[in-house]
Amino acid sequence: MSETETLLKTPLYAMHVRYCGKIVPFAGYLLPVQYETGVMKEHQAVRENVGLFDVSHMGEVLFVGPDALANIQHLLCNDFTSLQDGRVRYSPMLNPRGGVIDDVLVYRFSLAKYLVVVNAANRHKDVAHMLSARTGDVKIADISDSLCQLALQGPKAEALLGTLVPESMIPQKYYSFIPDVSVGGVNCLVSRTGYTGEDGFEFYAAAGDAEKLFAALLAAGQPFGLALCGLGCRDTLRMEAAMPLYGHEMDDTVSPLETGLGRYVKMEKADFIGKQALLAAGEPKRARIGLKMLGRGIAREHFPVYAGDQPIGHNTSGTFCPTVGPVAMALVDAKYQTVGNRLSVEIRGSRVEAEIVPLPFYTRQK
Amino acid sequence: MEIKNDRMYTKSHEWVLFENDTTATVGLSDFAQSELGDLVFVNLPQVGDAVTAGQSFADVESVKTVSDVFSPVTGVVAAVNEALLDAPQLINENAYGAWLVKVENITGREELLDASAYRALVEK
Numbered sequence: 363m364s365e366t367e368t369l370l371k372t373p374l375y376a377m378h379v380r381y382c383g384k385i386v387p388f389a390g391y392l393l394p395v396q397y398e399t400g401v402m403k404e405h406q407a408v409r410e411n412v413g414l415f416d417v418s419h420m421g422e423v424l425f426v427g428p429d430a431l432a433n434i435q436h437l438l439c440n441d442f443t444s445l446q447d448g449r450v451r452y453s454p455m456l457n458p459r460g461g462v463i464d465d466v467l468v469y470r471f472s473l474a475k476y477l478v479v480v481n482a483a484n485r486h487k488d489v490a491h492m493l494s495a496r497t498g499d500v501k502i503a504d505i506s507d508s509l510c511q512l513a514l515q516g517p518k519a520e521a522l523l524g525t526l527v528p529e530s531m532i533p534q535k536y537y538s539f540i541p542d543v544s545v546g547g548v549n550c551l552v553s554r555t556g557y558t559g560e561d562g563f564e565f566y567a568a569a570g571d572a573e574k575l576f577a578a579l580l581a582a583g584q585p586f587g588l589a590l591c592g593l594g595c596r597d598t599l600r601m602e603a604a605m606p607l608y609g610h611e612m613d614d615t616v617s618p619l620e621t622g623l624g625r626y627v628k629m630e631k632a633d634f635i636g637k638q639a640l641l642a643a644g645e646p647k648r649a650r651i652g653l654k655m656l657g658r659g660i661a662r663e664h665f666p667v668y669a670g671d672q673p674i675g676h677n678t679s680g681t682f683c684p685t686v687g688p689v690a691m692a693l694v695d696a697k698y699q700t701v702g703n704r705l706s707v708e709i710r711g712s713r714v715e716a717e718i719v720p721l722p723f724y725t726r727q728k
Numbered sequence: 729m730e731i732k733n734d735r736m737y738t739k740s741h742e743w744v745l746f747e748n749d750t751t752a753t754v755g756l757s758d759f760a761q762s763e764l765g766d767l768v769f770v771n772l773p774q775v776g777d778a779v780t781a782g783q784s785f786a787d788v789e790s791v792k793t794v795s796d797v798f799s800p801v802t803g804v805v806a807a808v809n810e811a812l813l814d815a816p817q818l819i820n821e822n823a824y825g826a827w828l829v830k831v832e833n834i835t836g837r838e839e840l841l842d843a844s845a846y847r848a849l850v851e852k
Contacts, residue, residue: 384765395765401791402766402817594765594791658813660769660789681791682768710794
């Protein structure tokens with residue numbers, strides 16, 4: 363990021379400062395990497411109680427019109443013909459070379475109205491791509507700046523929400539949503555989604571209502587041990603759940619089949635952007651694996667991975683995760699992907715032994 | 729943030745507490761641990777290793793980053809605080825108790841600040 367580029371503030375910036383967030387630039391926004399509680403305790407709060415995140419940097423794009431579904435089907439490699447009103451579905455969005463432009467969530471309001479949630483860093487690239495591929499009668503509108511988004515994550519999220527709204531206003535199924543729910547006097551779309559590997563909800567509301575919604579959730583969360591959570595634990599939480607992060611596990615040059623997103627790629631669909639390239643590429647030559655460090659050290663992003671003396675790939679993410687310890691995800695030559703294989707990671711000049719373990723590293727108790 | 733008056737500091741946020749002219753204990757300042765956040769990994773030298781004033785002799789890692797630790801003095805490592813290898817959070821809990829190494833045969837020093845000069849540096 364160049365210094366001349368202006369960093370944006372979410373509608374909750376003043377709250378982050380008030381609650382002593384340690385502010386860092388992320389995807390063009392000034393956001394808290396942690397609050398005074400610290401990454402370890404924020405992470406633990408989400409695993410054991412509940413945490414509140416500002417994710418207003420995420421982008422939102424509305425597709426409205428009779429050809430909304432046809433456009434979504436063409437742009438995204440998952441299948442949306444079977445998606446029901448009030449449900450959410452994940453999909454990669456591919457370029458014609460079969461690389462990943464972004465990964466998105468699609469909310470269906472009706473056959474003629476969808477909300478597509480995109481990564482902040484990719485928003486302008488995504489919207490340009492969507493508009494360039496647009497066909498038929500559909501309006502595609504970037505409404506990101508008019509909205510705030512908050513995430514309430516953890517095993518106590520549902521009980522907390524139950525103190526603010528009637529039970530009928532709580533989405534019951536994972537990846538479902540209810541529009542127009544009044545939460546602390548703020549009109550919200552509430553979805554049972556998240557990026558932490560825990561149960562939880564995400565709230566979309568008018569940007570001008572962000573502080574009111576934040577205050578209502580924060581106050582209601584006190585009896586439940588709610589922690590304000592920053593980007594630091596958002597990363598360790600998604601990492602333990604092996605949720606891919608754009609720019610790390612995938613980018614414009616990585617195929618969704620290589621990075622383990624095959625179940626979201628519906629090759630039986632008539633056509634979608636990138637399908638021909640995936641067909642031409644054939645069986646994926648690389649695979650995303652999980653590594654647990656056996657020796658001492660933290661294997662971070664970009665560090666090279668070896669099988670014996672053979673370089674076979676690199677880490678895409680890696681850190682110390684509070685619940686599972688030092689782990690990494692790596693993109694390696696597919697023939698080495700067997701769970702149980704011993705590999706090594708080069709950490710600042712030294713090779714440290716690691717073992718391939720199944721992903722995700724962490725699965726919540728249901 | 730705590731700054732102890734009994735020791736000296738470097739501009740790179742290490743503390744050094746001299747027992748005598750040639751023996752000292754070295755650690756990270758409270759400011760350093762606060763800036764780094766929760767520490768999750770520490771790499772320390774071994775007893776007998778030479779350290780050089782102003783040169784990296786250890787590294788500490790938080791969830792997000794790796795940071796070098798620079799030696800305030802030139803000398804030889806006489807002891808390492810091995811408790812930190814399994815419990816790096818001790819540095820977050822008590823930066824002035826959680827020493828990293830003891831150095832002996834000291835023959836040189838980095839530019840060192842006393843507590844008031846160090847306070848002026850971090851409060852700038």
